[in-house]
Amino acid sequence: MGAIIVLLGVIGFAVLVIVLMYNSLVGKKNQTENAFAGIDAMLKKRYDLIPNLVATVQQYMEHEKSTLTQVTEMRARALSGGLSNDEKVALDNQISSAIGGIMVAVENYPELKANENFDQLQRTMTEIEEQISAARRAYNAAITSYNNSIEMFPTNILAGMMSYQRKEVFVIPEAQRENVDVHNLFNR
Incomplete structure (x- = not known):
């Protein structure tokens, strides 16, 4: 009788x-x-x-028309839905790079930099970029915790039975890792 109680206790604990x-x-x-x-x-x-960014800068930036068109097309693709998380990440990286290019090109258009609508738009865009960065950090923390859980014993056994797969963290694209040459920014 005592062995049955111990066995039931062990099974219950397991x-x-x-x-x-x-x-x-x-x-x-x-x-x-x-x-x-x-x-x-x-x-x-x-x-x-x-769309507001493109409309505001379009009248000033004829030379960057292809970049503006490209950003608009990427936005439409992003909003169309049906993209996997990996595709969303890749598209986001492309959009970030293109918008960064637009913001750098603005330096060549002093009348655009003086435009009040553009100034407000640029501040809003900077704020959103900071929020995206914070959201990415939270995502990476959640992914790291998840990956640790599915790879460490003994939860890795249960995770394997549940077909849980490792997830990738957000990684900054190589182009965004490059150092900015500030010398060129001041010699315009």
């Missing part, structure tokens, strides 16, 4: 541990999805600003 590990894994997976939704919301705000 079930409790498995349930706790399962709940932890599901919670971490949900945190990663929630964190990506935060990035998505900030990207939507940025996408909503793109």
Whole structure:
């Protein structure tokens, strides 16, 4: 009789541990999805600003017309839906690079820099970029926690049974890692 009680206690403890590990894994997976939704919301705000940015700079920047068209097309593709998270990340990196190029090109148009609408738009864009950066940091933290959980013993066994796969963190594109040559900025 005592052996049965001990056996039931061990089985009960094992079930409790498995349930706790399962709940932890599901919670971490949900945190990663929630964190990506935060990035998505900030990207939507940025996408909503793109038509205003293009309309404001278009009248001044005839030479950069192809870049403006490219940004508008990428925005339309981003809003069309049906993109995987990886595709959204790649598209976001392309849009960030193109918008960065527009902001650098603005330096050649003093009358545009003096435009009040553009100034407000640039401040709003900078604020949204900071929010996107914060959302990416939160996402990367959630992904790191998730990846640690599915790769560490003993939860890796349960994660394998649940077919949980490692997720990739947001990585800054190589072009954005390059140092800015400030000497060129001041010699215009």
